[in-house]
Amino acid sequence: MDTNIPNDLGAYWMPFTANRQFKAKPRLLVGAKGMFYSTHDGRRLLDGTAGLWCVNAGHGRAEIVAAIAAQAGEMDYAPPFQMAHPKAFELASRVADLMPGDLDHVFFANSGSEAVDTALKIALNYHALRGQAGRRKLIGRARGYHGVGFGGISVGGISPNRRAFGGLLTEIDHLPHTHSLEKNAFSKGQPDWGVHLADALEDLVALHGAETIAAVIVEPMAGSTGVLVPPKGYLERLRSICDIYGIVLIFDEVITGFGRLGAASAAERFDVVPDIMTLAKGITNAAVPMGAAVVRKHIFETFMQGPDGIELFHGYTYSGHPLACAAGLATLDLYRKDNLFARALSLEPYWAEAAHKLRELPNVIDIRTIGLVAGIELAPRANAPGARGYDVLVKCYESGALVRTTGDIIALSPPLIIENKQIDELLAIVGAAIKTTP
């Protein structure tokens, strides 16, 4: 008997969910430990997605639980405007230490979406402070996901999001995305083809004029829209074009931050330092919501040289919330103690091998891997895009693994504590689901 299902599912309007489909056949998670969730019907579910790309150190880590509990007892909340508490400074320093180059200053938010809004606003304000208020345009990329704020959906490149609300911000343009099923299917790591796609930024500069462009925002590896790995040389070229034209380069590292690609950041892995970086998810191992925008020294200093008084008219009631900071500090300690970023890197070859073994299965048209991420793309059913992917997701759930699908692309991103035999188990469940899904 499903004793754990609440008797009324009506009031809760579920996010990014087919509410009616779900409520007809609910899938409730009621517990989590290590690599596993437990379900309302008493089953164990191997976590193939680290929650939602966020529980990088695995579930229910005692050190994080203890840190949150202790902080809740000591001081539940402190206002962040004109006041502060010590752990916010400590966590900011620790995060800055982990990030490359002179990404030295950290602004706290509560989610990836807020981190993105923060980054875009900082970029606009930065130019205005330098007497370049004409730089208002924000450039995103097709198939980019930057959360659901008005800024994020506008620079994002997901058509339903943009069509619904994204047109409200008008000073927006987009680069093409970097994936080609013809040119770089079945790549392990960075594909060889596609560096030239960065030159589209030159075209946008020619079209709009550099003096109107504030920032370019990209995910170094696009996650939500199906694991799009940057071609070799692509991020470097974006960096150099931004340098030439004084455009602020923003890396949205909400997914890639904190070990997913085998380094503290994608910026470190790819050796390209953006001007602003957004973080969330793994910053607290998802135990308490938190996001952050990290900025380079020259940007921060521009604000600090402005008129005396409040330098940036921006902030949230819960910026640097004490519980989030406590969770963040305990999380960073765990990442270091367990050496999890290096662990992810060392697992990468085994992970890639295991994922690419599925390439002979029916309907598999691409597999792409990097770090502890795999995207497995299935051919869509005629006239029913996404249906095959959804069926695979449900089948995996029923046979003991949590996976994530976006349309017909299965995205896997397990906690970085995964063992080889669990990699085998995960890919076996996914493989069987693909094989038996018409």
Ligand code: PXG
């Ligand atoms: N930027 C990126 C790159 C993200 O992946 C956000 C911003 C927004 O973060 P918040 O915390 O506001 O949700 C994200 C979020 C998926 C999926 O299915 C991924 C996200 C959110 C929902 C679903 O891959 N990432």
